[in-house]
Amino acid sequence: MKLVVVGTGYVGLVSGACLADVGHTVICVDVDALKIEKLKSGVIPIFEPGLEEVVQRGVESGRFLFTTNLKEAMEGAQVILIAVGTPSTEDGSVNMAYVESAARDIGRAMTEYTVVIDKSTVPVGTTEWVHSIIRHETSCDFDVVSVPEFLREGHAIQDFMKPHRIVIGTHSTKAINILLEVFSAFQCPKVIMDERSAELTKYAANSFLAMKIGFINEIASLCERLGADVDQVAKGIGLDPRIGADFLRAGLGWGGSCFPKDVRALKNLGDGLGVSLPIINASLDMNTMSRQRVVDRLVSLFDGTIEGKKIAVLGIAFKPNTDDTRESAAIALMQILKEKGADVYAYDPIAEFHSAYHGFDVKIGESPYHIAQDAHAIILATEWHEFTDLDLTRIKQFMADDVMVDARNFFDPVRVKEAGFRYLRVGNK
Numbered sequence: 001m002k003l004v005v006v007g008t009g010y011v012g013l014v015s016g017a018c019l020a021d022v023g024h025t026v027i028c029v030d031v032d033a034l035k036i037e038k039l040k041s042g043v044i045p046i047f048e049p050g051l052e053e054v055v056q057r058g059v060e061s062g063r064f065l066f067t068t069n070l071k072e073a074m075e076g077a078q079v080i081l082i083a084v085g086t087p088s089t090e091d092g093s094v095n096m097a098y099v100e101s102a103a104r105d106i107g108r109a110m111t112e113y114t115v116v117i118d119k120s121t122v123p124v125g126t127t128e129w130v131h132s133i134i135r136h137e138t139s140c141d142f143d144v145v146s147v148p149e150f151l152r153e154g155h156a157i158q159d160f161m162k163p164h165r166i167v168i169g170t171h172s173t174k175a176i177n178i179l180l181e182v183f184s185a186f187q188c189p190k191v192i193m194d195e196r197s198a199e200l201t202k203y204a205a206n207s208f209l210a211m212k213i214g215f216i217n218e219i220a221s222l223c224e225r226l227g228a229d230v231d232q233v234a235k236g237i238g239l240d241p242r243i244g245a246d247f248l249r250a251g252l253g254w255g256g257s258c259f260p261k262d263v264r265a266l267k268n269l270g271d272g273l274g275v276s277l278p279i280i281n282a283s284l285d286m287n288t289m290s291r292q293r294v295v296d297r298l299v300s301l302f303d304g305t306i307e308g309k310k311i312a313v314l315g316i317a318f319k320p321n322t323d324d325t326r327e328s329a330a331i332a333l334m335q336i337l338k339e340k341g342a343d344v345y346a347y348d349p350i351a352e353f354h355s356a357y358h359g360f361d362v363k364i365g366e367s368p369y370h371i372a373q374d375a376h377a378i379i380l381a382t383e384w385h386e387f388t389d390l391d392l393t394r395i396k397q398f399m400a401d402d403v404m405v406d407a408r409n410f411f412d413p414v415r416v417k418e419a420g421f422r423y424l425r426v427g428n429k
């Protein structure tokens with residue numbers, strides 16, 4: 001089947017490449033001509049393991065194409081995916097300008113019955129709103145369907161190719177039949193529901209996972225007082241299938257471009273509707289507290305102040321296997337350290353730190369050993385696999401003091417202690 005994807009950002013590119021990989025002909029459209037030129041010559045604008053290979057395979061097969069011309073792309077295409085950005089605005093609401101302009105352009109370019117899929121994470125009611133925008137531009141028959149995306153950065157190809165479910169939000173039987181054909185290669189439950197429920201499913205899924213992390217961080221704070229170990233508690237509860245072992249890693253809490261935005265969006269929704277959402281509100285508070293608690297424990301090891309202390313931070317990205325630093329917990333942590341007067345150095349295998357964007361200064365080192373030089377404490381903030389093999393004894397020798405804070409419970413405690421560190425883990429006395 002011929003499909004069009006509007007937007008070559010993270011979701012658009014991954015969805016387009018994977019749909020081409022399962023046999024569809026996919027044309028990705030973007031208004032950014034430079035980006036399209038780069039994609040045509042094989043330059044992938046994002047870091048995502050495995051994506052380059054899938055894109056290349058699609059391009060070589062002739063089934064994965066790029067253009068800036070939506071009208072041409074839509075000729076003969078029965079399905080079009082909207083996968084443009086929906087960033088948070090300053091007040092926490094969702095900026096829908098890109099969705100609006102994509103919908104308008106689609107309406108203007110439409111010449112025959114089309115199923116318009118909304119893949120972007122959008123407020124409840126958007127499917128109907130997009131329908132009205134397109135209706136204003138065309139007299140063609142069409143359906144707008146909400147098919148939310150559940151990809152994780154760093155695992156996006158695997159998540160797309162082996163989904164746990166595909167949610168299809170529409171009342172139209174015609175659209176359902178076409179989409180069941182589009183997704184026929186994916187062996188998973190196809191959950192058909194109304195548009196609003198599909199839109200809310202996405203927010204509910206992300207907020208539930210965020211709440212789960214918040215919960216284990218809350219238990220971690222108790223463990224720190226009681227002398228229990230949060231990793232063991234997580235294992236003990238996670239083996240119950242009603243609870244599940246995933247998303248029970250205590251640490252600095254969640255960041256990224258999705259959880260913070262989506263949990264805030266639900267909070268705002270509740271506030272706007274006058275519906276009380278105490279769990280959502282507590283999740284946001286708990287996330288902030290997780291970072292603060294790590295810093296408070298560090299400060300207590302330095303007799304109440306870290307002013308003038310050199311702190312080395314391992315990891316800048318919001319999680320491993322991505323260069324994404326949006327709302328990164330590592331950066332939130334560094335900001336608190338700076339506010340407390342520490343001299344902060346950081347290292348990340350891939351992610352960069354931009355002082356102008358983040359609003360404060362951090363010194364960037366070339367390696368973990370480099371930032372450890374004369375440091376009073378070293379904090380593991382993002383659990384990159386490459387940190388597994390660090391020579392902890394060598395790191396310790398470079399340092400001016402002996403504190404290691406493992407804010408992701410990543411290192412083997414025996415190795416850290418053998419290297420001679422005073423060692424703090426999350427949720428462990």
Ligand code: UGA
Nearest residue numbers: 149150151152153213247248249253254255256258318319
């Ligand atoms: C998240 C969801 O997991 C995806 O299903 C969803 O499609 C995506 O948002 C989205 O809405 O687009 P992502 O933001 O890529 O994916 O990252 P996750 O792997 O879910 O991690 C989110 C944050 O939670 C990270 O900061 C991570 O460090 C933190 N986390 C995760 C923990 O602190 N503990 C855990 O046990 C798991």
